[in-house]
Amino acid sequence: MFHIVDTRVLLCWGLTVVSAAYIDLTHPVNEKTVYWLKEKFELEPTVRRTDPYWAASNKLSTPEHGGTHIDAPYHFNKDGWKLGQVPLNRLFMVEGVLINKTEEVLKDPEYQLTAKDIKDWEEENGALPSNCVVLVKFGWGIRYPDRVKYFGLKSDDDFDRHFPTISGDAADYLVQSGKVFGIGIDTASPDIKDDMIFHRKTSKHNIFILENLDLKNIEGIPSRGFKLAIQPMKIEEGTGGPIHVVLVNDEKEGKEKEEDKEVVK
Numbered sequence: 001m002f003h004i005v006d007t008r009v010l011l012c013w014g015l016t017v018v019s020a021a022y023i024d025l026t027h028p029v030n031e032k033t034v035y036w037l038k039e040k041f042e043l044e045p046t047v048r049r050t051d052p053y054w055a056a057s058n059k060l061s062t063p064e065h066g067g068t069h070i071d072a073p074y075h076f077n078k079d080g081w082k083l084g085q086v087p088l089n090r091l092f093m094v095e096g097v098l099i100n101k102t103e104e105v106l107k108d109p110e111y112q113l114t115a116k117d118i119k120d121w122e123e124e125n126g127a128l129p130s131n132c133v134v135l136v137k138f139g140w141g142i143r144y145p146d147r148v149k150y151f152g153l154k155s156d157d158d159f160d161r162h163f164p165t166i167s168g169d170a171a172d173y174l175v176q177s178g179k180v181f182g183i184g185i186d187t188a189s190p191d192i193k194d195d196m197i198f199h200r201k202t203s204k205h206n207i208f209i210l211e212n213l214d215l216k217n218i219e220g221i222p223s224r225g226f227k228l229a230i231q232p233m234k235i236e237e238g239t240g241g242p243i244h245v246v247l248v249n250d251e252k253e254g255k256e257k258e259e260d261k262e263v264v265k
């Protein structure tokens with residue numbers, strides 16, 4: 001017997017389950033995965049056998065920086081942590097906060113988040129917690145995986161990108177707070193100019209960046225009071241790599257575990 005309780009939203013299309021306690025912030029990795037340049041994720045079948053039993057295996061090939069992924073500090077800081085060196089306490093069940101600028105981006109698709117925006121958020125929600133990851137939602141993820149729309153291009157052969165970003169002074173403010181392990185966004189990069197100022201200022205302090213997050217399904221998530229489980233492949237020498245990110249809503253988590261017990265019975 002299977003019952004749906006009001007605190008949980010179940011969208012069952014195949015095996016996809018979206019719940020209010022655990023929300024997947026990851027775009028699926030497939031042939032539509034968006035890369036900064038025109039690159040592709042490839043999954044090549046290497047084994048398909050039916051006799052004497054079923055066996056299947058693939059070979060995968062991907063640039064590090066595509067789809068939902070992490071930029072390790074080493075990406076723009078030669079002395080920074082490589083992917084395999086980022087400490088686990090900075091990735092697993094880390095405190096998250098959410099700054100939502102969807103409405104501003106509707107008015108200005110090249111909106112730039114500033115230090116003032118972060119200070120305004122703190123006025124409303126209290127100071128940033130220590131050891132946190134700051135998520136910035138621009139509402140841009142609805143364009144994913146349409147590469148032209150997502151990068152704000154005129155055509156598929158255009159490289160003049162237009163999308164919302166984060167300013168260098170916001171990077172300074174986050175660094176100076178001493179409270180931030182990482183920043184996550186629902187665009188391809190906090191930087192659009194070649195100076196890569198946000199990347200350089202943050203990676204200098206071993207702060208990581210999560211790019212191309214899927215933040216569509218976080219309606220109703222409070223501005224603070226949730227955790228993130230950020231799970232990268234342990235590419236020892238990586239400058240970054242694909243991640244699976246799950247938001248854990250503190251308020252709902254205990255309750256959902258109780259409900260799971262009921263389902264198991």
Ligand SMILES: [Zn+2]
Pocket residue numbers: 065066069070071211240
């Ligand atoms: Zn990257």
